[in-house]
Amino acid sequence: MTEPILTLSGVSKTYKGGFTALHGVDLxxxxxxxxxxxxxxxxxxxxxxxxxxxxVTPSTGTIHVGxxxxxxxxxxxxxxxxxxxxxxxVDMFExxxxxxxxxxxxxxxxxxxxxxxxxxxxxxxWDKRDNKIMELSGGMKRRVLIAKALAHxxxxxxxxxxxxxxxxxxxxDMWKLVHALRERGTTIILTTHYIEEAEEMADRVGxxxxxxxxxVDDKAALMQKLGKRELDLTLxxxxxxxxxxxxxWQLSLVNEGRTLRYVFDATQEDTGIPSLLRELSARHVAxxxxxxxxxxxxxxFVDLVEERA
Amino acid sequence: xxxxxxxxxAIYRFEMARSLRTLWQSLVGPVLTTSLxxxxxxxxxxxxxxxxxxxxxxxxxxxxxxxxxxxxxxVGNASIGIYFPKFTGTIxxxxxxxxxxxxxxxxxxxxxxxxxxxxxxxxxxxxxxxVPVVVEHPLAMIAxxxxxxxxxxxxxxxxxxxxxxxEQLNFVPLLLITPLTFLGGSFYSIDMxxxxxxxxxxxxxxxxxxxxxxxxxxxxxxxxxxxxxxVTLAFLLACLAVIAWIFKSGWRLKS
Ligand SMILES: Nc1ncnc2c1ncn2[C@@H]1O[C@H](COP(=O)(O)OP(=O)(O)OP(=O)(O)O)[C@@H](O)[C@H]1O
Ligand SMILES: [Mg+2]
Numbered sequence: 001m002t003e004p005i006l007t008l009s010g011v012s013k014t015y016k017g018g019f020t021a022l023h024g025v026d027l028x029x030x031x032x033x034x035x036x037x038x039x040x041x042x043x044x045x046x047x048x049x050x051x052x053x054x055x056v057t058p059s060t061g062t063i064h065v066g067x068x069x070x071x072x073x074x075x076x077x078x079x080x081x082x083x084x085x086x087x088x089x090v091d092m093f094e095x096x097x098x099x100x101x102x103x104x105x106x107x108x109x110x111x112x113x114x115x116x117x118x119x120x121x122x123x124x125x126w127d128k129r130d131n132k133i134m135e136l137s138g139g140m141k142r143r144v145l146i147a148k149a150l151a152h153x154x155x156x157x158x159x160x161x162x163x164x165x166x167x168x169x170x171x172x173d174m175w176k177l178v179h180a181l182r183e184r185g186t187t188i189i190l191t192t193h194y195i196e197e198a199e200e201m202a203d204r205v206g207x208x209x210x211x212x213x214x215x216v217d218d219k220a221a222l223m224q225k226l227g228k229r230e231l232d233l234t235l236x237x238x239x240x241x242x243x244x245x246x247x248x249w250q251l252s253l254v255n256e257g258r259t260l261r262y263v264f265d266a267t268q269e270d271t272g273i274p275s276l277l278r279e280l281s282a283r284h285v286a287x288x289x290x291x292x293x294x295x296x297x298x299x300x301f302v303d304l305v306e307e308r309a
Numbered sequence: 310x311x312x313x314x315x316x317x318x319a320i321y322r323f324e325m326a327r328s329l330r331t332l333w334q335s336l337v338g339p340v341l342t343t344s345l346x347x348x349x350x351x352x353x354x355x356x357x358x359x360x361x362x363x364x365x366x367x368x369x370x371x372x373x374x375x376x377x378x379x380x381x382x383x384v385g386n387a388s389i390g391i392y393f394p395k396f397t398g399t400i401x402x403x404x405x406x407x408x409x410x411x412x413x414x415x416x417x418x419x420x421x422x423x424x425x426x427x428x429x430x431x432x433x434x435x436x437x438x439x440v441p442v443v444v445e446h447p448l449a450m451i452a453x454x455x456x457x458x459x460x461x462x463x464x465x466x467x468x469x470x471x472x473x474x475x476e477q478l479n480f481v482p483l484l485l486i487t488p489l490t491f492l493g494g495s496f497y498s499i500d501m502x503x504x505x506x507x508x509x510x511x512x513x514x515x516x517x518x519x520x521x522x523x524x525x526x527x528x529x530x531x532x533x534x535x536x537x538x539x540v541t542l543a544f545l546l547a548c549l550a551v552i553a554w555i556f557k558s559g560w561r562l563k564s
Contacts, residue, residue: 015564053405055404056563075311075407078406083402085398088400089398089399089401090397091329091399094323101319104315106315106406107315107406107407108313108407110314110315221431
């Protein structure tokens with residue numbers, strides 16, 4: 001196991017009003033991995049990222065980036081980091097090229113044009129380089145923020161909700177970019193509200209809620225825990241109990257016997273659905289509709305919290 | 310820890326580009342105001358006034374007029390320079406960059422002060438159209454021009470960090486800088502004031518700036534040149550100390 005590129009120990013934050021947004025977070029991020037921080041609104045994701053990047057002062061704890069203390073040796077630590085914030089904050093009156101060059105210089109590098117050109121081309125912004133940012137669409141502005149974050153060739157890239165307000169095509173491009181960056185050895189830490197996004201993107205996932213990091217696990221292991229889905233079959237005739245012989249599926253009756261529910265693991269090769277449907281028709285249990293749903297993030301947090309309690 | 314020269318340069322260029330975009334407005338204002346002052350004070354009123362300390366009234370007000378613009382421009386430019394990123398949220402980038410507080414200050418204050426010095430020079434040139442302008446101590450004049458620009462740009466920087474709204478940003482120059490300049494002997498020698506106002510005036514730091522600046526033109530000021538220089542430097546250092554504290558504590562910048 002190589003040295004982690006980023007380590008947090010005992011990081012907590014109590015805001016001025018007295019609200020504690022983070023409770024003693026410990027975390028180690030490996031070099032070159034894609035790490036997803038998964039949590040609902042107000043979980044503390046942005047707070048955590050802001051502390052690592054130096055925008056918010058931690059109340060307690062220490063942070064090391066590439067072995068450099070984020071406070072004592074902040075210049076070395078911050079040079080390694082690029083941040084794409086959640087909010088679209090850009091200088092509207094600047095041109096794309098000027099603002100990206102500004103970012104590169106601000107992080108202590110000369111205005112190296114070949115690298116910047118490459119970044120702008122990768123993000124399909126090269127044709128817009130001389131446009132003022134206010135003339136760009138929202139999705140383009142988000143890409144400008146990514147270009148700014150990448151301008152100084154960071155080793156660690158933070159993406160705070162990269163897909164909020166982004167269409168399907170841009171989302172796909174974003175994922176492509178993230179993978180391309182990983183190929184080059186960049187470590188990526190992203191936040192998301194969506195399990196699918198974490199699943200699609202990350203090597204490891206950390207689940208955060210109410211300022212506590214509830215668990216950190218490999219994606220596969222986590223998906224096993226989180227990948228539960230429900231199959232609801234709306235029955236033609238109401239049942240008062242689950243028909244005999246279907247015990248292996250652990251079915252339940254809900255909705256006053258009008259719906260038969262099967263909870264399955266979507267990450268398994270064999271979900272058990274085809275065989276269940278065959279058994280049902282063999283038993284002449286007729287249904288008029290079927291629907292699968294994911295357990296919501298809320299359910300998952302409840303599960304996790306209960307599991308730990 | 311090496312100096313982030315590229316970072317300082319980036320901020321300086323950014324700020325200068327911002328000024329250049331609004332060059333027209335930034336210059337028209339001070340030049341127009343100065344011309345009006347000359348027409349009203351120098352021409353209409355000044356012609357009925359005796360010369361002050363052997364200098365015609367029109368020439369006498371030149372240093373004060375330059376100071377007036379210098380102070381308002383420095384405070385205005387430096388405050389908006391740092392307030393705007395706070396307002397739009399782009400400050401996140403400055404806070405997350407490997408740049409020290411003093412490097413940030415050099416970039417922002419350096420740019421604001423540069424602009425002020427340029428405006429000061431333009432007003433001086435404008436003045437020469439209206440009245441004879443003689444500068445006895447050009448080096449001292451340049452030194453005062455630069456020191457004052459830097460000191461008040463530092464003050465403006467503090468104001469920009471302190472302000473939570475555009476109203477507050479305009480409020481301080483209007484309520485503090487303008488009265489202090491008008492009462493600071495820009496248009497008169499404080500010797501012309503009756504007591505106790507003459508003594509009260511000595512508590513106004515602008516008196517020392519104007520006096521020192523005037524000394525560089527005419528070889529005479531209301532107070533000793535060394536005292537003028539001392540007060541200007543003290544004000545500059547006080548602003549620096551406040552800024553150092555602001556960055557150390559994260560006041561109004563970080564939560
Ligand atoms: N400057 C602040 N002062 C006081 N409280 C704050 C401040 N910033 C955030 N908080 C609070 O801290 C908590 C965590 O906020 P944070 O922005 O970190 O959440 P998040 O996980 O990023 O949420 P989202 O998914 O909505 O972006 C919230 O309850 C929020 O109200
Ligand atoms: Mg957030």
